Amino acid sequence: MTALHTRPIPRHAPALAHEHAWTAESRHRTSDGTVVYVRCTGCAARRVDLQQDSQLPPAGISRSIPRP
Ligand SMILES: [Zn+2]
Known part of the structure:
Protein backbone atom coordinates (compact mmCIF):
# COMPACT_ATOMS: atom_id res chain seq x y z
CA MET A 1 0.00 0.00 0.00
CA THR A 2 1.33 3.38 -0.97
CA ALA A 3 0.78 6.23 1.36
CA LEU A 4 0.05 9.56 -0.17
CA HIS A 5 1.97 12.45 1.25
CA THR A 6 0.73 15.93 0.83
CA ARG A 7 3.37 18.57 0.97
CA PRO A 8 2.63 21.94 2.43
CA ILE A 9 2.51 24.59 -0.25
CA PRO A 10 5.22 27.15 0.41
CA ARG A 11 3.69 30.55 0.81
CA HIS A 12 5.51 33.78 0.29
CA ALA A 13 3.99 37.01 1.34
CA ARG A 27 12.66 63.44 9.79
CA HIS A 28 14.08 64.19 13.18
CA ARG A 29 17.48 65.69 13.84
CA THR A 30 19.39 63.98 16.62
CA SER A 31 22.96 64.18 17.90
CA ASP A 32 23.75 61.07 15.83
CA GLY A 33 22.36 62.48 12.62
CA THR A 34 18.97 62.75 11.01
CA VAL A 35 16.56 59.93 11.75
CA VAL A 36 14.27 59.41 8.79
CA TYR A 37 11.08 57.41 9.07
CA VAL A 38 10.29 55.89 5.69
CA ARG A 39 7.32 53.99 4.36
CA CYS A 40 6.99 51.83 1.26
CA THR A 41 4.41 53.22 -1.12
CA GLY A 42 3.84 49.73 -2.50
CA ASP A 49 16.91 55.23 8.50
CA LEU A 50 19.74 57.16 10.06
CA GLN A 51 21.36 59.75 7.85
CA GLN A 52 24.65 60.62 9.50
CA ASP A 53 26.04 62.81 6.78
CA SER A 54 24.23 64.57 3.99
CA GLN A 55 27.01 63.44 1.65
CA LEU A 56 26.18 59.78 2.25
CA PRO A 57 23.05 57.81 1.45
CA PRO A 58 20.94 56.92 4.49
CA ALA A 59 21.55 53.57 6.14
CA GLY A 60 18.74 51.52 7.57
CA ILE A 61 19.03 51.10 11.32
CA SER A 62 16.04 48.81 11.51
CA ARG A 63 14.96 46.00 9.29
CA SER A 64 11.88 46.38 7.20
CA ILE A 65 8.73 46.04 9.26
CA PRO A 66 5.93 44.57 7.18
CA ARG A 67 2.45 45.67 8.06
CA PRO A 68 0.60 42.80 9.78
ZN1 LIG B 1 7.22 47.42 -0.18
Whole structure:
Protein backbone atom coordinates (compact mmCIF):
# COMPACT_ATOMS: atom_id res chain seq x y z
CA MET A 1 0.00 0.00 0.00
CA THR A 2 1.33 3.38 -0.97
CA ALA A 3 0.78 6.23 1.36
CA LEU A 4 0.05 9.56 -0.17
CA HIS A 5 1.97 12.45 1.25
CA THR A 6 0.73 15.93 0.83
CA ARG A 7 3.37 18.57 0.97
CA PRO A 8 2.63 21.94 2.43
CA ILE A 9 2.51 24.59 -0.25
CA PRO A 10 5.22 27.15 0.41
CA ARG A 11 3.69 30.55 0.81
CA HIS A 12 5.51 33.78 0.29
CA ALA A 13 3.99 37.01 1.34
CA PRO A 14 3.47 39.13 -1.75
CA ALA A 15 4.64 42.14 0.23
CA LEU A 16 8.16 40.70 0.38
CA ALA A 17 8.35 39.87 -3.30
CA HIS A 18 8.89 43.38 -4.56
CA GLU A 19 11.51 46.04 -4.20
CA HIS A 20 10.33 48.55 -1.65
CA ALA A 21 9.77 52.07 -2.84
CA TRP A 22 10.65 54.05 0.27
CA THR A 23 9.27 57.50 0.81
CA ALA A 24 10.22 59.63 3.79
CA GLU A 25 7.35 60.32 6.16
CA SER A 26 9.16 62.40 8.74
CA ARG A 27 12.66 63.44 9.79
CA HIS A 28 14.08 64.19 13.18
CA ARG A 29 17.48 65.69 13.84
CA THR A 30 19.39 63.98 16.62
CA SER A 31 22.96 64.18 17.90
CA ASP A 32 23.75 61.07 15.83
CA GLY A 33 22.36 62.48 12.62
CA THR A 34 18.97 62.75 11.01
CA VAL A 35 16.56 59.93 11.75
CA VAL A 36 14.27 59.41 8.79
CA TYR A 37 11.08 57.41 9.07
CA VAL A 38 10.29 55.89 5.69
CA ARG A 39 7.32 53.99 4.36
CA CYS A 40 6.99 51.83 1.26
CA THR A 41 4.41 53.22 -1.12
CA GLY A 42 3.84 49.73 -2.50
CA CYS A 43 3.08 47.66 0.60
CA ALA A 44 3.07 50.15 3.50
CA ALA A 45 6.11 48.52 5.15
CA ARG A 46 8.03 50.90 7.39
CA ARG A 47 11.70 51.39 8.16
CA VAL A 48 13.82 53.77 10.16
CA ASP A 49 16.91 55.23 8.50
CA LEU A 50 19.74 57.16 10.06
CA GLN A 51 21.36 59.75 7.85
CA GLN A 52 24.65 60.62 9.50
CA ASP A 53 26.04 62.81 6.78
CA SER A 54 24.23 64.57 3.99
CA GLN A 55 27.01 63.44 1.65
CA LEU A 56 26.18 59.78 2.25
CA PRO A 57 23.05 57.81 1.45
CA PRO A 58 20.94 56.92 4.49
CA ALA A 59 21.55 53.57 6.14
CA GLY A 60 18.74 51.52 7.57
CA ILE A 61 19.03 51.10 11.32
CA SER A 62 16.04 48.81 11.51
CA ARG A 63 14.96 46.00 9.29
CA SER A 64 11.88 46.38 7.20
CA ILE A 65 8.73 46.04 9.26
CA PRO A 66 5.93 44.57 7.18
CA ARG A 67 2.45 45.67 8.06
CA PRO A 68 0.60 42.80 9.78
ZN1 LIG B 1 7.22 47.42 -0.18
